[in-house]
Amino acid sequence: MLSVEQLYVNYGEKEILHDVDLQVAQEEIVMIVGESGSGKSTLVRSIMGLLGEEGHITKGNIVFQGVNLCQLNKKQYRELRGSRIAMVFQQPESSFDPTQTIHRQFYEAMNVHRKVNVREAEQTAKSLLGMLGFREPETILSKYPFELSGGMAQRVAIALAVVNEPAFLLADEPTSALDVVVQKQTLDVILDMRQKLHMTMLMVTHNMGVVAYMADKVGVMHHGHLVEWGKKTELLKNPQHPYTRELIRAIPTMNGILPQYQETPQMKGWKNKVWYSETHWALMA
Numbered sequence: 001m002l003s004v005e006q007l008y009v010n011y012g013e014k015e016i017l018h019d020v021d022l023q024v025a026q027e028e029i030v031m032i033v034g035e036s037g038s039g040k041s042t043l044v045r046s047i048m049g050l051l052g053e054e055g056h057i058t059k060g061n062i063v064f065q066g067v068n069l070c071q072l073n074k075k076q077y078r079e080l081r082g083s084r085i086a087m088v089f090q091q092p093e094s095s096f097d098p099t100q101t102i103h104r105q106f107y108e109a110m111n112v113h114r115k116v117n118v119r120e121a122e123q124t125a126k127s128l129l130g131m132l133g134f135r136e137p138e139t140i141l142s143k144y145p146f147e148l149s150g151g152m153a154q155r156v157a158i159a160l161a162v163v164n165e166p167a168f169l170l171a172d173e174p175t176s177a178l179d180v181v182v183q184k185q186t187l188d189v190i191l192d193m194r195q196k197l198h199m200t201m202l203m204v205t206h207n208m209g210v211v212a213y214m215a216d217k218v219g220v221m222h223h224g225h226l227v228e229w230g231k232k233t234e235l236l237k238n239p240q241h242p243y244t245r246e247l248i249r250a251i252p253t254m255n256g257i258l259p260q261y262q263e264t265p266q267m268k269g270w271k272n273k274v275w276y277s278e279t280h281w282a283l284m285a
């Protein structure tokens, strides 16, 4: 589905990403962890084609569904964003126009990619918001972004990101600005969306608890290098790189021992999922 091949990225003269290689298969959730400044957001921005004036790919390829994204022009990239690849940001405000109602934002997000009428946009938005657990979606649609709480706004931002049913969703720390309870609800919503819309995902987090909860594969970034890459279960049980060991040791648990995986009935059909009690979750957030 997506393959990052020997990617080197600079901001100006400074090399930020060095020889990054990873593959994301259909419907997989890949999580990228690493300390602040290790290059996680730069990797996501490279995939989205949003490196800005200073940033550029100096070497390597990003291949999505057989197309080399590094060869797209700005117009082609714009067409891809929001339709086949979408993004959820850390701050939900980044996804909204503060001067428009939520309904208008759904309408415009859909209209960029295909002609829809207001009623059709409303129906789609209501159905998505319903899926995301809003009991009265029409009330949400009539609101302005500032009228939503942080947790509500992030769920609406997720709905807006997936309104055109993208094949691939990128998320840069989508829950770190939220409180612990809302964090878990939001992550569950993302898992639910993945299942309902058959999306593939790459998500950045600094939280190993989140990785343990929902990743299939994990990449660990350190000083712009992808120092470890593999299936979550293997990586958590048998980390190879000293930095990964450090990250895992830092997961707070009640007894200081890495929690054991438990297969539960809720996980039926969800390969490699890890279940934690609410208490455990709160401790790890």
Ligand SMILES: Nc1ncnc2c1ncn2[C@@H]1O[C@H](COP(=O)(O)OP(=O)(O)OP(=O)(O)O)[C@@H](O)[C@H]1O
Binding pocket: 011, 016, 034, 035, 036, 037, 038, 039, 040, 041, 042, 043, 052, 054, 206
């Ligand atoms: N627009 C920019 N211009 C110049 N340097 C930048 C720019 N954006 C990021 N950098 C630098 O690139 C490096 C990687 O930053 P990046 O934001 O990708 O790291 P990160 O792992 O996402 O960090 P965080 O977890 O704090 O968001 C850092 O040294 C940062 O200072």
